[in-house]
Amino acid sequence: MAEIEKASIIADVETLRRIAQTLGVGIAIVDPDTWEVIFENASFFNWFAPPENADAPLTQRMPGLKVDRARARLKEGRVYVCETETSYGGRKTPLAVELKPLPDHPSGAVVVECHDISKQKQAEYLLESYSKMAEKNAKDLEREKERAERLLLNIMPKAVFEEMKDYGTVTPQLFEHASILMIDFVGHTEMEIARDPAALVTELNDMFTVFDRITDMFNCERIRTMGDGYLAVSGLPEPTPDHAHNMARVALRMLRYIEKRNTAHAEAWHCRIGINSGPVIGSLVGVQKYVYDIFGPGINMASRMETLSEPMKITISESTYQLIKDDFQCEERGIFEVKGFGEQKLYFLEREHPKAR
Structure with missing residues (x-):
């Protein structure tokens, strides 16, 4: 230049x-x-x-x-x-x-x-910090949402949960064809419970966890537990043509599990199982504390089957027997007076025929 x-x-x-x-x-x-x-x-x-x-x-x-x-x-x-x-x-x-x-x-x-550009860099840093904070909060919120969904799925069937999530409510439904199983443990006195309640609860939790896996295996739903009792159903919320067969298979595997468990433990547990097939109503009940439950005479009959059963036996009603008799071996027990239902013919469920598996 x-x-x-x-x-x-x-x-x-x-x-x-x-x-x-x-x-x-x-x-x-x-x-x-x-x-x-x-x-x-x-x-x-x-x-x-x-x-x-x-x-x-x-x-x-x-x-x-x-x-x-x-x-x-x-x-x-x-x-x-x-x-x-x-x-x-x-x-x-x-x-x-x-x-x-x-x-x-x-x-x-x-x-x-x-x-x-100090202020610009500070603003960018703050924006990035807020963005990371928002991302973390979003992830935390998503984790809480997933946790809440898992908890809800523990107390209601998936289809019911989806309906509640989409519409905010669940319409009570009548399911014409369903099978209900009730299982209860016998022989545990109040003295045994008072002696070691923690061990008793641990045992029940272990067994109920296995029961849940068995019911899931056959597309059945655990509805609730009542103390040492367990209630499951097949045929809802999605209709299942083989609801009685599925419930029978669940009962046989539950009984087999208890028998194997008793051979490996010093203290033996004995259960009674009852199954009935018939119409039930399924609905979400509660306002602040939700629970999915089933109602109707079919539930009462299943409860009577469990009460009239014997330790380590599965008692089924006439309606269930008629649905599974060609594929399962059953033993006729005779006529029993069933509270609320009059005289009914009952059966022991023994095993599934090999050809039906």
Whole structure:
């Protein structure tokens, strides 16, 4: 750059020097050939103070400046933008830097403009922090939602849960074809319960967990437990043509599990199982504490079957027998007076025929 051109630039700049020195923005004018700083205001000088050599070019004073890329963009008349960081006043200051040709000037000099972006970076940091916090809260909320759903699925069938989630309520339904199983343990006196209640509860929990797996295996639903009693149903909330067969298979496997368990434990448990097939009503009950329950004479008959059964035996009603008699071996017990139902023919369920499996 000719000396006369430099002098012209300096003369042009002098009129703005006093204004430029008061700006909070860093301003400098440099020679693009040598990167010599021709003019700089106080802010620019403070941010990019020269090293020992006071005439050091911009390339030595500004870290992060990619000279080749900057020169290529400036040659095309485009703006070169970058970010850098400088230390001044005992703290680090992030800066946004723009290099652009000096408008309408034959020398081709370059204007360097620097802005303190500390507040912008702080805002970005806060935004990122809030975003991470919101993401964490969303994940926590999703985990709580999944936990609540798991808890609800423990007290109601999946189809009922989906209806409640979609519509906020569950319509009571009559299921014409269902089979109900009731199982109860016998022989545990109040004295035994008082002696070691924790061990008793642990035993029941282990057995009920296995019962749940067995009912799931045959697409049956555990409705509730009552002390040491267990109630399950097949044929709802989705109709199942094989509801009686499924319930019979569940009962046989439950009995087999108890028998195997008793051979491995010092204390034996004995249960009575009753099964009945017939219509039931299923509905969600409760306002603050929800529970899915079933109602109707079919439940009462299943309860009577369990009461009239014998330890380690499965008693089924006539209605269940008629549905499974071709595929299961049953023993006729005779006529019994069943409370609320009069005289009824009852059967012991013994085993499933191999051909039916």
